[in-house]
Amino acid sequence: xxxxxxxxxxxxxxxxxxxxxxxxxxxxxxxxxxxxxxxxxxxxxxxxxxxxxxxxxxxxxxxxxxxxxxxxxxxxxxxxxxxxxxxxxxxxxxxxxxxxxxxxxxxxxxxxxxxxxxxxxxxxxxxxxxxxxxxxxxxxxxxxxxxxxxxxxxxxxxxxxxxxxxxxxxxxxxxxxxxxxxxxxxxxxxxxxxxxxxxxxxxxxxxxxxxxxxxxxxxxxxxxxxxxxxxxxxxxxxxxxxxxxxxxxxxxxxxxxxxxxxxxxxxxxxxxxxxxxxxxxxxxxxxxxxxxxxxxxxxxxxxxxxxxxxxxxxxxxxxxxxxxxxxxxxxxxxxxxxxxxxxxxxxxxxxxxxxxxxxxxxxxxxxxxxxxxxxxxxxxxxxxxxxxxxxxxxxxxxxxxxxxxxxxxxxxxxxxxxxxxxxxxxxxxxxxxxxxxxxxxxxxxxxxxxxxxxxxxxxxxxxxxxxxxxxxxxxxxxxxxxxxxxxxxxxxxxxxxxxxxxxxxxxxxxxxxxxxxxxxxxxxxxxxxxxxxxxxxxxxxxxxxxx
Amino acid sequence: xxxxxxxxxxxxxxxxxxxxxxxxxxxxxxxxxxxxxxxxxxxxxxxxxxxxxxxxxxxxxxxxxxxxxxxxxxxxxxxxxxxxxxxxxxxxxxxxxxxxxxxxxxxxxxxxxxxxxxxxxxxxxxxxxxxxxxxxxxxxxxxxxxxxxxxxxxxxxxxxxxxxxxxxxxxxxxxxxxxxxxxxxxxxxxxxxxxxxxxxxxxxxxxxxxxxxxxxxxxxxxxxxxxxxxxxxxxxxxxxxxxxxxxxxxxxxxxxxxxxxxxxxxxx
Numbered sequence: 001x002x003x004x005x006x007x008x009x010x011x012x013x014x015x016x017x018x019x020x021x022x023x024x025x026x027x028x029x030x031x032x033x034x035x036x037x038x039x040x041x042x043x044x045x046x047x048x049x050x051x052x053x054x055x056x057x058x059x060x061x062x063x064x065x066x067x068x069x070x071x072x073x074x075x076x077x078x079x080x081x082x083x084x085x086x087x088x089x090x091x092x093x094x095x096x097x098x099x100x101x102x103x104x105x106x107x108x109x110x111x112x113x114x115x116x117x118x119x120x121x122x123x124x125x126x127x128x129x130x131x132x133x134x135x136x137x138x139x140x141x142x143x144x145x146x147x148x149x150x151x152x153x154x155x156x157x158x159x160x161x162x163x164x165x166x167x168x169x170x171x172x173x174x175x176x177x178x179x180x181x182x183x184x185x186x187x188x189x190x191x192x193x194x195x196x197x198x199x200x201x202x203x204x205x206x207x208x209x210x211x212x213x214x215x216x217x218x219x220x221x222x223x224x225x226x227x228x229x230x231x232x233x234x235x236x237x238x239x240x241x242x243x244x245x246x247x248x249x250x251x252x253x254x255x256x257x258x259x260x261x262x263x264x265x266x267x268x269x270x271x272x273x274x275x276x277x278x279x280x281x282x283x284x285x286x287x288x289x290x291x292x293x294x295x296x297x298x299x300x301x302x303x304x305x306x307x308x309x310x311x312x313x314x315x316x317x318x319x320x321x322x323x324x325x326x327x328x329x330x331x332x333x334x335x336x337x338x339x340x341x342x343x344x345x346x347x348x349x350x351x352x353x354x355x356x357x358x359x360x361x362x363x364x365x366x367x368x369x370x371x372x373x374x375x376x377x378x379x380x381x382x383x384x385x386x387x388x389x390x391x392x393x394x395x396x397x398x399x400x401x402x403x404x405x406x407x408x409x410x411x412x413x414x415x416x417x418x419x420x421x422x423x424x425x426x427x428x429x430x431x432x433x434x435x436x437x438x439x440x441x442x443x444x445x446x447x448x449x450x451x452x453x454x455x456x457x458x459x460x461x462x463x464x465x466x467x468x469x470x471x472x473x474x475x476x477x478x479x480x481x482x483x484x485x486x487x488x489x490x491x492x493x494x495x496x497x498x499x500x501x502x503x504x505x506x507x508x509x510x511x512x513x514x515x516x517x518x519x520x521x522x523x524x525x526x527x528x529x530x531x532x533x534x535x536x537x538x539x540x541x542x543x544x545x546x547x
Numbered sequence: 548x549x550x551x552x553x554x555x556x557x558x559x560x561x562x563x564x565x566x567x568x569x570x571x572x573x574x575x576x577x578x579x580x581x582x583x584x585x586x587x588x589x590x591x592x593x594x595x596x597x598x599x600x601x602x603x604x605x606x607x608x609x610x611x612x613x614x615x616x617x618x619x620x621x622x623x624x625x626x627x628x629x630x631x632x633x634x635x636x637x638x639x640x641x642x643x644x645x646x647x648x649x650x651x652x653x654x655x656x657x658x659x660x661x662x663x664x665x666x667x668x669x670x671x672x673x674x675x676x677x678x679x680x681x682x683x684x685x686x687x688x689x690x691x692x693x694x695x696x697x698x699x700x701x702x703x704x705x706x707x708x709x710x711x712x713x714x715x716x717x718x719x720x721x722x723x724x725x726x727x728x729x730x731x732x733x734x735x736x737x738x739x740x741x742x743x744x745x746x747x748x749x750x751x752x753x754x755x756x757x758x759x760x761x762x763x764x765x766x767x768x769x770x771x772x773x774x775x776x777x778x779x780x781x782x783x784x785x786x787x788x789x790x791x792x793x794x795x796x797x798x799x800x801x802x803x804x805x806x807x808x809x810x811x812x813x814x815x
Binding site: 344346377388391393 | 567591748749754
């Protein structure tokens with residue numbers, strides 16, 4: 001099947017715009033030159049510097065085994081879907097280029113795909129028909145949900161057809177007694193929350209993108225988020241999946257059973273597979289009861305060494321009502337203050353605190369929770385050697401929200417200060433500050449620390465889950481020098497602690513080259529074998545996850 | 548020369564426990580009121596009042612002798628008092644009414660407060676309170692209280708300056724036309740507006756201290772006040788749902804639609 005090709009590889013060029021303006025603009029640019037091969041196109045890398053822009057290139061695998069969508073293919077799709085569910089720059093549809101942008105550019109504006117066709121099927125059957133056809137025509141497929149991913153996993157790298165699930169947005173059923181929700185993959189997370197709220201249930205996951213992200217995408221990326229500490233990962237809360245496999249077969253495992261040990265649990269493969277093993281079209285998920293009482297505590301600690309004993313004390317005393325344990329280092333705290341988040345603590349009482357912790361509690365009885373909190377806070381404040389300097393407890397729902405806003409507003413503050421290099425890593429809790437300090441130390445030793453290059457290195461994150469969001473802020477914009485200083489240094493640092501180079505964001509197209517830092521060659525080899533079993537033609541989200 | 552003795556100020560801050568501003572309000576099935584089984588917190592304008600009293604003490608130091616907070620409410624209202632104590636008040640008074648009793652009306656509140664003020668051995672020089680409560684939006688209590696006490700009043704305050712030596716206050720008020728400056732002689736009533744200050748978060752050390760601060764309890768009978776409502780609520784309903792508008796193509800069509808809606812022209 002594979003023709004012999006001259007050695008053209010696919011190359012990605014990263015366009016980075018520095019300078020002021022809201023939002024960073026980092027884009028892929030593809031240059032296509034048609035016609036060297038008989039059926040295949042060959043792609044050439046275009047590199048260049050334009051003014052102050054800086055490019056760096058990464059080479060990935062060839063897409064030469066795939067065909068792109070032609071007018072005949074479009075004619076077939078038009079028999080399966082109505083015109084309102086097809087976008088294509090090809091005739092006769094001729095969708096304007098700008099209308100294609102929401103499907104071709106990711107949420108951060110960092111990745112620019114060039115798909116010429118976007119399909120929005122309404123039923124699982126339509127998805128199956130489309131996949132069958134694409135398999136027969138060797139057309140690559142990019143399954144796409146809300147397009148809110150942060151690692152370039154939902155973008156068409158080389159004119160694969162984008163299969164967007166947004167038109168499949170029905171709730172199929174909800175049982176208020178068991179809390180089991182069955183829904184189409186294209187349902188937006190916030191609308192699912194709204195649907196089950198009147199019955200006093202909440203979704204087991206919550207993240208900033210909730211207004212746009214779809215549950216199918218959440219499951220395909222095994223999204224983590226703010227509630228993971230309490231409600232666990234999707235590997236536990238998903239009861240069943242309906243998946244269209246890369247040959248078009250519909251795998252119906254949409255069970256609503258809490259317990260079912262009959263054979264291999266195939267759905268676990270699709271959770272977190274980022275659409276590379278099949279397309280999730282239906283979801284069955286267990287939703288927990290909504291908490292009747294919620295509270296927030298914001299604490300200032302004199303130094304990082306107190307975080308671990310604090311975590312142990314809090315876990316022991318609050319027990320089951322603890323629902324979030326977030327970490328904010330001093331640099332991040334000062335940055336938040338300077339951008340108008342807070343103040344929530346008295347500056348004199350904070351003094352030289354080196355780090356801060358936000359603890360959320362969720363329970364079914366306000367009095368019960370308050371009693372536990374009072375005991376905890378009293379013991380923290382009156383201990384012989386207090387672990388904390390000071391803190392505050394939310395006195396109203398308004399204060400509850402604004403304490404969360406201090407933590408949730410950090411990514412936005414980072415964007416305002418420059419162009420961030422973001423590293424979403426898992427490391428042992430005890431190593432959080434060491435990782436941040438090591439990176440800062442490296443920037444200083446390489447002369448890159450200061451307003452001329454890296455203005456700040458901040459650390460914050462879901463410390464309860466061991467998940468650190470490391471942000472290295474390049475005040476004057478991205479540069480290959482800074483990037484070379486950071487990578488592979490950070491990946492090696494994380495690997496040395498047997499951590500994960502991607503705690504919750506996934507691999508997408510961004511970190512395929514870094515997969516080996518967290519998974520050994522045996523693991524990667526067996527991942528390839530599984531991919532081969534499900535998708536021998538390699539049409540399902542090619543170029544993603546596996547290097 | 549001996550400096551003249553600074554007159555010491557006793558400040559009273561009435562606060563109300565009201566439905567929290569973020570709650571989605573629902574009318575109860577009997578249409579007699581709203582569903583009260585929701586989150587409550589201190590009326591935001593009263594939070595501002597407590598904050599202002601604490602800031603006055605920070606500015607005037609020992610000239611502020613005491614900051615007392617008071618609330619009229621069910622047993623749960625004691626939490627609101629603890630919040631105020633944690634913000635910096637010294638002591639509190641709880642006029643307790645049974646759970647489920649309707650919230651007292653402004654005149655009843657004013658009379659109760661007057662009664663309490665008269666009973667304060669050290670007197671009260673300044674009453675700072677919210678301009679209105681966000682549940683009834685009455686905005687009357689402060690003014691009524693000043694009338695009953697025959698005291699000066701400055702409402703919708705956006706800036707407060709007190710001079711303890713002359714026992715006078717300069718208050719800036721927010722009015723429709725802009726800002727108005729008043730100079731008043733203490734004792735007086737000040738009601739707070741939104742821009743007066745931003746209330747602080749209660750810090751943990753203060754939350755701990757607040758637990759030990761005294762709370763005096765009274766019933767309305769102890770004070771000889773009658774809190775029976777004088778107003779009867781006939782019906783509570785949601786506002787009618789918004790109906791969509793429509794676009795008209797031209798003036799003639801507009802005239803037809805206006806006629807259909809029953810709007811007739813008046814001859815000049």
